[in-house]
Amino acid sequence: MNSAQFQSAAASTTSGIRITSVRIHKLSAPLKERFGWSLNWTSLRTATLVEVRTDCGITGWGDGEASEDLLLSHPDLILGRSPFEAEAIYEDLRALPGKQERPGPSRCGGLDTALWDVMGQALGLPVSRLxxxxxxxxxxxxxxxxxxxxxxxxxxxxxxxxxxxxxxxxxxxxxxxxxxxxxxxxxxxxxxxxxxxxxxxxxxxxxxxxxxxxxxxxxxxxxxxxxxxxxxxxxxxxxxxxxxxxxxxxxxxxxxxxxxxxxxxxxxxxxxxxxxxxxxxxxxxxxxxxxxxxxxxxxxxxxxxxxxxxxxxxxxxxxxxxxxxxxxxxxxxxxxxxxxxxxxxxxxxxxxxxxxxxxxxxxxIPQSPGIGVRVIPDAVAQFCKQLIEIK
Ligand SMILES: [Mg+2]
CATH class of the missing domain: 3.20.20.120 (Enolase-like C-terminal domain)
Structure with missing residues (x-):
């Protein structure tokens, strides 16, 4: 494929992809040995993995917050949109739903990372290139x-x-x-x-x-x-x-x-x-x-x-x-x-x-398309204590 053909294929790919669902996996696991810092002691590790599925078969992953309360009440903020609108989605997820008030800052790093992972995979490029x-x-x-x-x-x-x-x-x-x-x-x-x-x-x-x-x-x-x-x-x-x-x-x-x-x-x-x-x-x-x-x-x-x-x-x-x-x-x-x-x-x-x-x-730094890790869904499921699905 020459460069013009690649750009044409990329353009049709990027305009065509739509987000079909978001799955938020809340992980938790006990530790063998507790540890502490100035604020607390813990015997548990927790994390949130965000999985974004699309209609072209590409799945993106991110680790972090997803503004799930907002997505559950306003699924149109994410479903049916192109992952290439990541920046617009980031702005739309500002925390306060009221239009009259100045919106709060976005806290959706896991969801946003998953969208970048989809973009990189769709273009066949590591996210760093984007x-x-x-x-x-x-x-x-x-x-x-x-x-x-x-x-x-x-x-x-x-x-x-x-x-x-x-x-x-x-x-x-x-x-x-x-x-x-x-x-x-x-x-x-x-x-x-x-x-x-x-x-x-x-x-x-x-x-x-x-x-x-x-x-x-x-x-x-x-x-x-x-x-x-x-x-x-x-x-x-x-x-x-x-x-x-x-x-x-x-x-x-x-x-x-x-x-x-x-x-x-x-x-x-x-x-x-x-x-x-x-x-x-x-x-x-x-x-x-x-x-x-x-x-x-x-x-x-x-x-x-x-x-x-x-x-x-x-x-x-x-x-x-x-x-x-x-x-x-x-x-x-x-x-x-x-x-x-x-x-x-x-x-x-x-x-x-x-x-x-x-x-x-x-x-x-991984050079494979997307963020560069291959997630094992069965392993995620093994540690998942709560699954929130927006579809
Ligand atoms: Mg620190």
Whole structure:
């Protein structure tokens, strides 16, 4: 097929496809060992997978929110439409149904990702090719693990765990803090000493502190050569973030719980943080595409949050291919994203081709059509505790 024939075929494909149903799979599974962070303990993992079916036989998958309450009451917002209207659907799903009021931001990242997966498959292209230019073919992720467990000595348990991740090829680790300033200092110092100066270390307090306490603790953590401090204070304490950014030598990171509109208005435009951590579960690839350009223009590093299944990791990898470097340096400002390594019975089980580190510590970005994972419907069904169908 020559290029004109391909474009003609693609045009007829894209105009002809219609969405016939949306299936929202709510997954849940118990853990062998509970773990905790500053806000809670859990013995359970949960996730939401969104499956979009079309009349041409293509099925797309996404991991994250789907605005299902709105879709159930207004199925015409999605059924019968072309998946190539993803951006218009994203806008139509703004949360408040009243036309008189200003609508709220979209929280439909799983549904939106599934639409991009359909588009990529229909065109025979990886989603990264649809999102933007290709800046890389692999990404070096950082390791998320090192939660609180029922260890007799937290510092000792964390040091042992940190060394095992280092041995498995991770060059950057993130550990949870936010327990108390005294305990945080003790465990961060112990882990830094155990892993040595050459391994990257970041900390995440999950909004544990008030700004005064965070500032005092941050001053003491400055000596531990941290890559970033994630959510030291409440996400809506914007003045607090501005104060910390002015007074601490540790780069600040945040944004994992917010929709794209809030990230743009409160975090990106005022350059509130050094590192933005958007969550595809919420903002989808439509929101990701918007944020990518705005972060680049505002000199903010993008390091996506990631807490779900390999379907979400696939979407993030497609996105990461298109993130323009912030500086021309070869290695000084590496692109990275969160690679969750905590226990999850279904994270990898729901796909045929789960992601693992290559020998050089990177993960190749899938080049197959769509987001690049092959979902196993039977495995999804095995962990599904609730199925919501819009058809
Ligand atoms: Mg976090």
């Amino acid at each position: 999102l933007g230019s290709q800046y890389r073919s692999a990404v070096r992720p950082y390791c998320t693990a090192m939660y609180r467990k029922d260890w007799p000595d937290l510092a000792e348990g964390l040091c042992e765990e940190a060394l095992s991740w280092k041995k498995q090829g991770f060059r950057t680790l993130k550990m949870k803090i936010g327990y108390s300033p005294e305990l945080d200092l003790r465990i961060v110092r112990a882990v830094r000493e155990a892993i040595g100066p050459e391994t990257g270390l970041a900390v995440d307090a999950n909004c544990a502190y008030t700004v005064g306490t965070a500032q005092a603790l941050g001053r003491q953590l400055e000596d531990e050569n941290l890559l970033w401090w994630e959510e030291p204070i409440m996400a809506n304490d914007l003045a607090g973030y501005a104060r910390l950014r002015q007074h601490l030598r540790i780069p600040l990171a945040g944004g994992e719980t917010l929709p794209a509109d809030d990230l743009i208005r409160d975090y990106i435009q005022p350059r509130l943080v050094d590192i933005l951590q958007p969550e595809v579960e919420i903002i989808g690839l439509t929101g990701a595409r918007r944020i990518t350009q705005l972060c680049w223009l505002n000199h903010i590093q993008l390091v996506p949050h990631n807490w779900g299944t390999a379907v979400r990791t696939a979407a993030i990898l497609q996105w990461m291919a298109t993130v323009q470097p912030l500086t021309p340096a070869l290695d000084a400002c590496p692109t990275t994203f969160e690679f969750d390594q905590t226990e999850s019975p279904f994270r990898d089980a729901v796909v045929e081709n789960a992601f693992h580190l290559d020998a050089d510590g990177t993960i190749p």
